[in-house]
Amino acid sequence: MFVSRSMTRRVITVDQAISIFEAQELMAKNDIRHLPVVDKNQRLIGIVTDRDIRSALPYSFYKDSSSTEENEKLSALKVNDVMTENPISISPTSTIQDALLMIQDSKVGALPVVDDSGFLTGIISVRDLLRAFINVLGIGEPGTLLCILVEEKVGQLKKIVDAVTEENISFGSVLVARYWDRDKRAVFIYLLTLNVVHVKEKLQDLGFELLDPMKWYLDQLPQNESPFES
Amino acid sequence: MKKTGFLYDERYQLHTTGNYHPEAPDRLSRVYEGIKQAGLLPKLVLINASRADMKWIEMVHDREYIQRFEAACRSGVNMFDSPDNQMCPETYETALLAVGGILDVVRQVMDGTLDNAFCAVRPPGHHAEANKAMGFCYFNNIAIAARYMQKEWPIQRVGIVDFDVHHGNGTQHIFEGDPTVFYYSIHQHPSFAYPGTGREFESGKDFGHGYTKNSPVLPGQGDEEYKRLMKKDLFPAFDEFKPQAILVSTGFDAHRDDEMSDIKLSTEGFSWIMQKIVELADRHSDGKIISILEGGYSLRRLPELAANHVEILLK
Numbered sequence: 167m168f169v170s171r172s173m174t175r176r177v178i179t180v181d182q183a184i185s186i187f188e189a190q191e192l193m194a195k196n197d198i199r200h201l202p203v204v205d206k207n208q209r210l211i212g213i214v215t216d217r218d219i220r221s222a223l224p225y226s227f228y229k230d231s232s233s234t235e236e237n238e239k240l241s242a243l244k245v246n247d248v249m250t251e252n253p254i255s256i257s258p259t260s261t262i263q264d265a266l267l268m269i270q271d272s273k274v275g276a277l278p279v280v281d282d283s284g285f286l287t288g289i290i291s292v293r294d295l296l297r298a299f300i301n302v303l304g305i306g307e308p309g310t311l312l313c314i315l316v317e318e319k320v321g322q323l324k325k326i327v328d329a330v331t332e333e334n335i336s337f338g339s340v341l342v343a344r345y346w347d348r349d350k351r352a353v354f355i356y357l358l359t360l361n362v363v364h365v366k367e368k369l370q371d372l373g374f375e376l377l378d379p380m381k382w383y384l385d386q387l388p389q390n391e392s393p394f395e396s
Numbered sequence: 397m398k399k400t401g402f403l404y405d406e407r408y409q410l411h412t413t414g415n416y417h418p419e420a421p422d423r424l425s426r427v428y429e430g431i432k433q434a435g436l437l438p439k440l441v442l443i444n445a446s447r448a449d450m451k452w453i454e455m456v457h458d459r460e461y462i463q464r465f466e467a468a469c470r471s472g473v474n475m476f477d478s479p480d481n482q483m484c485p486e487t488y489e490t491a492l493l494a495v496g497g498i499l500d501v502v503r504q505v506m507d508g509t510l511d512n513a514f515c516a517v518r519p520p521g522h523h524a525e526a527n528k529a530m531g532f533c534y535f536n537n538i539a540i541a542a543r544y545m546q547k548e549w550p551i552q553r554v555g556i557v558d559f560d561v562h563h564g565n566g567t568q569h570i571f572e573g574d575p576t577v578f579y580y581s582i583h584q585h586p587s588f589a590y591p592g593t594g595r596e597f598e599s600g601k602d603f604g605h606g607y608t609k610n611s612p613v614l615p616g617q618g619d620e621e622y623k624r625l626m627k628k629d630l631f632p633a634f635d636e637f638k639p640q641a642i643l644v645s646t647g648f649d650a651h652r653d654d655e656m657s658d659i660k661l662s663t664e665g666f667s668w669i670m671q672k673i674v675e676l677a678d679r680h681s682d683g684k685i686i687s688i689l690e691g692g693y694s695l696r697r698l699p700e701l702a703a704n705h706v707e708i709l710l711k
Contacts, residue, residue: 311587380615
């Protein structure tokens with residue numbers, strides 16, 4: 167679960183002295199939205215996004231009504247005029263969880279990955295995290311999702327795992343999430359099978375409640391509580 | 397009254413899945429009983445199984461896969477590719493008999509001997525991929541039927557309607573790049589049900605873009621939602637595509653009494669669906685419909701569902 171395993175290694179970078187139009191073209195060509203800005207030693211000095219560039223261009227530019235004089239002025243704009251200096255970055259030895267929380271907290275779309283010596287070693291974007299999350303959920307493989315409501319006490323998951331194992335079914339993923347009732351947990355098991363009839367019966371016989379799939383959502387939280395409240 | 401074929405053969409029960417599996421031989425006896433009890437047998441043209449010529453199966457499946465399936469079966473192992481796919485030494489032959497019977501039916505519908513037909517076969521097929529058995533399926537019966545039809549008759553456009561409660565991943569993948577076969581599926585939403593594909597944004601690839609259409613249905617929904625989605629997604633699409641023949645992946649597992657899903661279709665809901673498919677076929681394909689059994693596991697409901705299904709084809 168380390169950033170180094172999920173980041174994009176072949177990161178496309180720019181020099182701060184190139185024009186914003188060159189940077190924009192580079193992003194469009196490579197279907198990316200973030201360009202780390204590095205010095206000649208590959209040390210990170212900033213980051214420029216397609217949004218930074220778009221915001222730097224006046225409305226008249228898009229309307230095709232800007233004067234020649236205006237256009238010349240815009241062509242003179244360099245990456246270092248619009249980039250974010252000393253951007254937040256993350257270490258290759260940070261975890262995916264760190265990256266998720268940092269991105270949520272800082273509201274950026276990507277984090278440059280910088281090693282202890284300040285060298286850029288990659289970039290991790292929301293897209294990379296999505297790929298990792300899809301993998302963690304196991305939804306790249308065929309299966310069926312069940313949601314089980316359990317009492318908050320030790321040993322519940324073991325019973326579930328045993329029941330599923332007795333049915334000779336493999337797990338794609340297991341998520342345990344909080345539920346609005348503080349004394350309960352919602353357990354989401356993604357089972358790599360079409361055949362869930364017997365295992366559903368078995369779980370119900372063990373006294374577990376199978377939740378109506380329309381009654382829950384993955385980010386359900388105890389009432390009156392939200393994450394990262396300051 | 398239409399000339400309706402009924403493909404049924406006791407040999408389709410030779411494929412056994414152990415005594416703890418929903419895709420059990422009994423399903424077919426229930427289907428047969430239901431049709432018989434409703435007094436429909438004398439009105440139908442009964443067709444028996446026949447063994448498929450390998451060349452048609454190879455139009456859909458890799459030769460390596462077919463050999464692997466045959467070898468696994470002969471070796472006596474009781475599963476293939478996944479524990480979902482329980483099998484016995486007769487499974488391979490039964491799968492060949494299913495395809496062969498269906499191809500026979502296709503021939504009779506295409507040469508006008510029959511108007512339409514219901515093929516009560518096992519094992520089912522719509523999850524089977526070109527090189528992988530999945531979800532109780534080994535050969536993709538409906539895909540082979542479509543390819544056979546296109547190869548032997550001058551058919552440019554085949555329409556497939558799949559109302560099994562699970563998405564027919566195999567059928568979709570086989571035809572997703574092919575604009576001559578339109579695949580429409582309505583099924584329980586893939587975030588809750590097997591196989592996890594069939595999302596709304598899956599709409600075909602390359603030349604086949606726009607010739608795949610999926611209507612995912614949320615758990616707990618039933619007749620009204622099916623009507624709404626089929627009116628919105630299927631009817632206009634087929635009225636534009638104008639299929640020259642319609643193949644149907646008929647699954648009865650969206651029934652409210654079927655434990656395999658959280659969809660709550662009523663028996664009448666199934667009749668509505670089939671009635672509408674018949675109307676589409678009357679409009680575009682001279683009534684040509686070949687319905688092929690996929691899932692449906694409620695032994696209690698299968699008789700009435702099968703009888704109603706056939707009765708609508710006969711009308």
